[in-house]
Amino acid sequence: MGFMDKIRGAFGKPPAKEVAKKRLQLILKYDRAGLPPNAIDAVKEAILNALKEFPFVDVEGVNIHIPESDVDGKIEIEVPVKNN
Amino acid sequence: MADKVICITSGKGGVGKSTVTANVATALAMKGYKVAAIDADIGLRNLDLVLGLENRIVYDLVHVVEGVVPAEKALVKDKRTKNLYLLPAAQTKDKSAVKPEDLIRIVEELRDKFDFIFIDSPAGIEEGFKTAVAPADTIIVIANPEMASIRDADRVVGLCEAMQKPEPKLVINKIDPAKVARGDMLDVDDVTQILSLDLLGVVPEDKNMVAYINRGEPAVLFPESIAGRALRNVAERLLGKEVPFMELKVQEGFLDKLKKLFGSD
Numbered sequence: 250m251g252f253m254d255k256i257r258g259a260f261g262k263p264p265a266k267e268v269a270k271k272r273l274q275l276i277l278k279y280d281r282a283g284l285p286p287n288a289i290d291a292v293k294e295a296i297l298n299a300l301k302e303f304p305f306v307d308v309e310g311v312n313i314h315i316p317e318s319d320v321d322g323k324i325e326i327e328v329p330v331k332n333n
Numbered sequence: 334m335a336d337k338v339i340c341i342t343s344g345k346g347g348v349g350k351s352t353v354t355a356n357v358a359t360a361l362a363m364k365g366y367k368v369a370a371i372d373a374d375i376g377l378r379n380l381d382l383v384l385g386l387e388n389r390i391v392y393d394l395v396h397v398v399e400g401v402v403p404a405e406k407a408l409v410k411d412k413r414t415k416n417l418y419l420l421p422a423a424q425t426k427d428k429s430a431v432k433p434e435d436l437i438r439i440v441e442e443l444r445d446k447f448d449f450i451f452i453d454s455p456a457g458i459e460e461g462f463k464t465a466v467a468p469a470d471t472i473i474v475i476a477n478p479e480m481a482s483i484r485d486a487d488r489v490v491g492l493c494e495a496m497q498k499p500e501p502k503l504v505i506n507k508i509d510p511a512k513v514a515r516g517d518m519l520d521v522d523d524v525t526q527i528l529s530l531d532l533l534g535v536v537p538e539d540k541n542m543v544a545y546i547n548r549g550e551p552a553v554l555f556p557e558s559i560a561g562r563a564l565r566n567v568a569e570r571l572l573g574k575e576v577p578f579m580e581l582k583v584q585e586g587f588l589d590k591l592k593k594l595f596g597s598d
Contacts, residue, residue: 264515264516264517265516265517265518266513266516266517266518266519266520266523267516269479269480269519269523270519270523270527272480273480273483273484273527274527276484277483277484277487277527280484280487280488280491281487281491
């Protein structure tokens with residue numbers, strides 16, 4: 250760990266390059282899918298609200314994501330069913 | 334040779350497209366290859382300045398498109414490097430003056446007469462970019478290790494894919510080892526990983542670059558220039574040679590030595 254890292258560490262800030270990397274990975278994921286950056290959260294909220302009324306849906310387990318290596322531009326939604 | 338027509342592009346402006354084009358083209362010509370460099374940035378001509386050829390231009394790319402002269406007659410012979418020729422952009426027209434099919438035709442006209450044809454793309458992702466990329470067998474994307482440049486580079490990669498072009502190769506330009514060492518700047522691995530492209534070159538920030546451009550003398554002509562050395566390596570890799578990437582060293586200043594003395598590093 251370098252001198253500057255120690256100073257930064259004392260202020261509780263991660264290195265700027267790590268912040269840049271995380272931000273870029275997120276931005277590019279949405280850019281590549283042609284989606285606005287809050288798309289997943291917005292879709293998730295709407296879907297969860299709609300699914301709440303079905304008792305056989307495991308709402309906790311709903312998974313909404315942009316698939317890795319997305320080429321066609323899609324959002325994948327997995328809706329698990331309670332099997333008891 | 335499959336990699337004969339090479340387009341250099343970036344999305345974002347100011348990342349070093351013309352500088353890389355001029356230098357890699359010069360490096361290949363110095364090795365004896367016959368090279369043409371086409372400035373496709375219509376209306377914002379710049380490649381002539383980096384090569385120091387601005388006073389020798391008579392005809393330009395738009396004259397060739399309009400049929401005023403054949404492509405070969407519009408070529409400006411480089412004043413320093415034998416085998417290097419510039420096809421300048423028009424300064425008074427706009428991007429719509431050259432269509433993709435025009436540039437494809439012009440490149441075909443020159444193809445048999447050259448070992449390499451470089452196309453210096455305009456910034457942006459609109460028609461000027463699409464024209465520049467149209468005739469290319471190989472695309473080189475230039476990115477600086479900073480957010481906006483990487484994001485724009487990724488857009489360009491997506492558009493190339495949509496145009497069914499081969500995946501671009503990456504040149505990282507203006508990387509500053511001191512900023513990387515401080516954790517302020519993205520490093521080579523970060524950029525390569527984020528963009529997931531094959532790496533063709535890493536060009537360190539070189540404080541002398543502005544002087545080379547001001548004099549119209551490409552950095553590759555000077556053995557002492559570190560950016561020049563990195564750019565000659567890009568040329569070697571285009572020739573299929575395996576050249577290791579330069580180790581980026583931090584120039585130690587007084588403060589660094591002081592820090593070492595106190596064992597804080």
